[in-house]
Amino acid sequence: MTKQEAMSKMCEKAAMQPFRTHEYRNIGKEEDKQKFIHTLTAQGRFSDLGDSPDDAVQALQRLAFLSEDYHWKLGIDWPEGLKSIVLSAAKYYCKIEADREDMGASRFHQSIFRFPVASLNLFFMLYPDMERGEAKPKQYPLEAGARREILRVAYQTFSLPVRNDETDKNPVSVERFQKHVWWIGGNALTYRPVLYTALAFKSIDMMQVIAQVAACSICAVSQAVIEDAFWQEGICADGFGWGHGKQAYNSGYPTDGLNEALNILSYIVGTPFEDVLEYADFSKLISYIRGITWSAYGSFSAPMQTRNIFLRDKSKKKTMDELAVHMAEYLANYFSAYLTEEERREVDMLLERKLSLEMTCRDGLYKGVRYFWNNDDLIKKNKGFYFYVNMASSRCDGVEFADIMADKRNYYTADGSYTVLVSGKEYEDVMGTWQVAHLPGVTERFIPNSELLTETNWHGYRSKFNFAAGVSIGENGLCGFIYEKDEIREPDGAGVIRKEFTVEMCGIQAYKSYFIIEDTIYCLGAGICDIHPEHGREVHTTVNNTLLCNDTEPVEKDGYVFIENDKILYGIRKQENSKICITKEKRKTAWEDLNYMNEGEKEEEYPVFEIIVDHGENPQNASYEYFMCINHKKYENVMVLENSKRLQAVSKNDFSVVEGVFFDSEKTLKMKDIEITVSQPCALLLQQEEDGYRIAVCDAEQKPELKEVIVTVIREGHDKQEVVIKMPDGLFRGKQGEGFYSYSKKRNEL
Incomplete structure (x- = not known):
């Protein structure tokens, strides 16, 4: 042929x-x-x-x-x-x-x-x-x-x-489909119907170009290699995806682009164009298939990865499991020869079971705890519950929004917001009642929706600080970041800078961390300051803003306020200069006010359960401490070791699991008979094994020159040990490294 x-x-x-x-x-x-x-x-x-x-x-x-x-x-x-x-x-x-x-x-x-x-x-x-x-x-x-x-x-x-560059002279070229947001991801291959153009023209040159672009798009990008990557959006090295810049966008641009890439490549299988398949790295697609299943729980997609968080009618949207299965079908039907035997078995299992939680692969692939280091996201997913926290750093874009076509006021989703789910239905309806400054997990100056200007911002809002880190081992994990909203306005793909926004959103700084120990989630915050007190308003930390499922009353005990809702026990430590506010009431939705495409949506009332820690006006070095426990008695096994702007740490009572975020590497973590220091700001997890601690470390600043982190352990009655943990480099810079502290000093590195 x-x-x-x-x-x-x-x-x-x-x-x-x-x-x-x-x-x-x-x-x-x-x-x-x-x-x-x-x-x-x-x-x-x-x-x-x-x-x-x-x-x-x-x-x-x-x-x-x-x-x-x-x-x-x-x-x-x-x-x-x-x-x-x-x-x-x-x-x-x-x-x-x-x-x-x-x-x-x-x-x-x-x-x-x-x-x-x-x-x-x-x-x-x-x-x-x-x-x-x-x-x-x-x-x-x-x-x-x-x-x-x-x-x-x-x-x-x-x-x-x-584009006003060299590619304008030869639009039918691979270079045309690189280095610009309008020419990569879904914009390149899917919404722009280049395959059908090539076929209508019956152009060999066009087909050769788009086939090579499609094959090359099945590769990985990360902060470390973004300048040299084929595409600056698409599959991330951590398993999530980037779209419209460096923002987690699993259900849109990267997935749409990859699906069309697979469609294009399916056309050329068995034809003389097939040689371009050598450019495709299908192992990265397997990684992405696994990764995107973490961004949703059943039919509910975590609301931190699309400009249509508040779109009411999601009936035509595929679930993340369905999207994963769809890509797996392409692999099974057309590209099986390019997979390893183990990858073929995994694809077959996913096609057979259809649901990621039914997969029997090792933990960390489809369930357990994972940190996505290119996207500042920590997730725990199992059949019992789901927790997804989206942090912010200067490395990643925030979540975009667009009052001209999508969400009108989606401003706080990259500020440490999270979802915590048991049934998977907790936010489906009550999201329509949200004041967006009260997204679960965030610490913000409270400004009601009515006083927030609607705007379009394709980059979203990021933090000013280059600090975000997370690690995980099995069912345990943690993450932390330094939050202050960056108000710098950047040009969009057309070079337009949209200058109108609510400046009062900015000026709140906080050191925030999230710790998962089995079924308990501990949330710590310290150093909460109002950098611009002239903006006024109270500063709130939102513990949750969810569906009211059972009408229980709060109980005060041991310095905590305890209350239960939807099989989750909340414990909020009482603090000076702050108030714990628990609200249980019916609230009416305002879907039209939240998303451009919600015109005509029916507005209804739903019972809402909301917990707020009110830090008051102009807080200086305020803090909070609370937990959410799925198995009610498990919280008693966890204790806070420190909550400051230098170090935030928790552990199990028997110190079999110890977790800490070192904002300051000069700080010492002190436990019962052990002191721990680190050579770099990082996230640190110690998990006890038979003859010592397995250690996971993540560089919080992803410094290119950093080759190792030294964890120094001083144990009473023993010699000081330095555990040298190599930091992954290149494409995987930012991923956790692991080592081992041995009681007997027989091994010190994995």
Whole structure:
């Protein structure tokens, strides 16, 4: 088979069914099709539309929508004269778009997504007519004219928007699909229908380029190699994904881009284009399949990884398990030969069981505790409960939001916010009642939604500090970070800086950490300061803001306030200069106020359970300490060793598990008969084994020059031991390293 023969076969395959139909089907309902037909004049114009680009794209979407009923493979005859009118209309409205002179940033969504998707669907629905127009243009001038204008619009998927760099001279190049947010991830291969453009043109050069881009996209990126990585979005070395910059975006840009990459590569299997598969690293895709399953619990996706956190209608969204299974199906059906035997078994098991929690792989792959070091996320997931905390650092972008099309006020999701779930349904409805400054886990100046400006910010908000770290061993793990919202405004992909925002959100600083010891989650915070007291307002730490499941009363004991809800026992330590506020009441949702696409959503009341630690106005060096325990008695086995802005640490009462965040490496962690110091700011976990402690360490600042962390252990009656733990380098810089402290000094490193 020659490459040209392969192009023809692939083109026929693509012509069998429409693609990305949601892009044009939302133009109307089924009963609107006849109305659209009646408004089409004999000259191929919609009588109720003009000739503006906005009207032209609507016209092409209508044409694609009504033409579905007469797709060539259905064998249904067109009503007399209608096909000729549709071809005339396609030619006319495509020419309006293709003749536009502006080639800059404004030619984005419409020109490379909506116009080409509608036009190319028309091309393939009318595929035999397009073939006739190509083969015999003089005999079929209408078909040839429509084909010519459709292809002009389709070519925009390669040519627009102009980048003002060398790739503008040769848009059909691999380099075109690199180094720009508009040309990588889902923007590159999925929403921009380049595969269907290449097939419509039957262009070997186009197909060679997009096949290589698709193969090269199946690789990994991290902070350490971002300048040299093929894509600056996509699969992260830690197993999560980046999209629209360095933000966790597992359910959007990276997953959409990878799914289309796999679709493109499935077309070339068994063809002369297949040699590009050598560029694909399918082991990284396996890592990503595992990773994305951690970002959700059943049907509930943790609300820290999309600009549509507050989108009410999620009925058409796939769960993360479904997305993982979908990618696994591609691997099993097309790329099994590129997997190891162990990877094939894992893929088969996932396809058989469909649910990640049913997987029987070793802990840390689909359940247990994991820290995602490229995304500042710590997660515990098992059949009993789910905990996902999203921190912030200067290394990662925050979660984006867009009042012009998505969430209007999603400002605090990268500030140490978390979800803690038992049933998986706790936040589904009550999220609509949230004041966004009261997301679970955050410490913020309280500003009600009504006083927060809506805005669009494609980078979200990050912390000013290059400090975030986490480690895990089995069912235990911890993380910590230094929080202060960075108010610097950055240009978006079009170079626009959006300057309007609520500056009062900024100016709160806190040292925050989260510790998981079996079924107990301990949350510590210290050094809470209002850097800009002129902004006023009280500063709150939100313990939880969830569905009220049972009406229990708080109990005070041993300096704590205890209360139970939804099988979780909360214990909040009473502190000077702060108040513990527990609210149980019905609250009404405000979905329309939270997300642009929620217009018309029904607003209802739900019972809400909320716990707030109120630090008052202008706190200086305030703190908090609380726990959430799934197995109610387990909390008694955990104690706080220190809670300061230099060190935050907890342990089991018998010191079999010790966890600490060293914000200051000069600080000493003191236990019963042991003192521990570290050579670098880090997260540290010690877990007792038969003859000593297994140690996990993560460099909090991910310094390129750091090769090792030295953990020094001074045990009463024993010689001082220095455990030298090598830090992973290159792609895996930031990942935890491990060592061993031996009571008998027989081993000191894993």
